[in-house]
Amino acid sequence: MADRPYTLLSCGMSIDGYLDSSGDERLMLSNDADLDRVDEVRAGCDAILVGATTVRNDNPRLLVRCPERRLHRVTRGLEPSPVKVTVTCGADLDPASRFFTTGEAEKLVYCPTPVLARARSRLGASATVVDGGPRVSMTAVATDLAARGVERLMVEGGGTIHTQFLAEDAADELQLVVAPFFVGDSRARRFVGDGPFPFRPGRPATLAEVRRIGEVVLLRYALSERFEESA
Numbered sequence: 001m002a003d004r005p006y007t008l009l010s011c012g013m014s015i016d017g018y019l020d021s022s023g024d025e026r027l028m029l030s031n032d033a034d035l036d037r038v039d040e041v042r043a044g045c046d047a048i049l050v051g052a053t054t055v056r057n058d059n060p061r062l063l064v065r066c067p068e069r070r071l072h073r074v075t076r077g078l079e080p081s082p083v084k085v086t087v088t089c090g091a092d093l094d095p096a097s098r099f100f101t102t103g104e105a106e107k108l109v110y111c112p113t114p115v116l117a118r119a120r121s122r123l124g125a126s127a128t129v130v131d132g133g134p135r136v137s138m139t140a141v142a143t144d145l146a147a148r149g150v151e152r153l154m155v156e157g158g159g160t161i162h163t164q165f166l167a168e169d170a171a172d173e174l175q176l177v178v179a180p181f182f183v184g185d186s187r188a189r190r191f192v193g194d195g196p197f198p199f200r201p202g203r204p205a206t207l208a209e210v211r212r213i214g215e216v217v218l219l220r221y222a223l224s225e226r227f228e229e230s231a
Helices: 032-043 052-058 067-075 113-123 138-147 159-167
Strands: 006-013 047-051 083-087 107-111 128-131 152-155 173-178 206-213 216-222
Touching: 006 032, 006 159, 032 067, 032 206, 032 216, 047 052, 047 159, 052 083, 083 138, 107 113, 107 138, 113 128, 138 159, 152 159
Parallel strands: 006 152, 006 173, 047 083, 047 152, 083 107, 107 128
Antiparallel strands: 173 216, 206 216
8 A cells, every 4th residue: 555645636716826705605616517527536536635724614515426426436335425534723623514414434533632632522423533743744644544545535625735735745636727717805715825835947747637627727737656647
């Protein structure tokens, strides 16, 4: 088994790199055809990871939606949807959120050692809470997931999580969907923050595919030698 799963980062953003608006209403950055593509990618993964901010703000289900894809997973001896994973610094998560209450597969919560007791008290009935050490790194999370049998990991954000995976050079592929509009509001969340990214002008990432999906564009970047051409 590899030291970490094949790790695919999946993100939708505006032309100017925002994940959302600064308002309360969620900004739609995709279309039905692309959402179906994302559903297909989910169905082929063993686990889906999002940050705690995404759990709080978006209240996602993170389930495979297509009945045929769910059935295909079951016929392969899997749960209908992948394992759900989140990372939290302070255990400030609602156990009644849809991340915890939907889906049959296991839910994993990684947190730093100082908040482990609080996290287990608050979330232990709804998820497996994992000690991530003094400071949770995405490399350590991925290594632990591999030890739990996860071979393919899909990371769906948000910006802090994407920043950490990229800065730690712990991803194999980036699937970036660009919506045809600008947000133009610095209060909104961006795709990534500051970080020591390995891909810079002297070492660019490899653009493996450009695909038009209606009015949005999918850019697939190879981030490691393990990149898989088919998707």
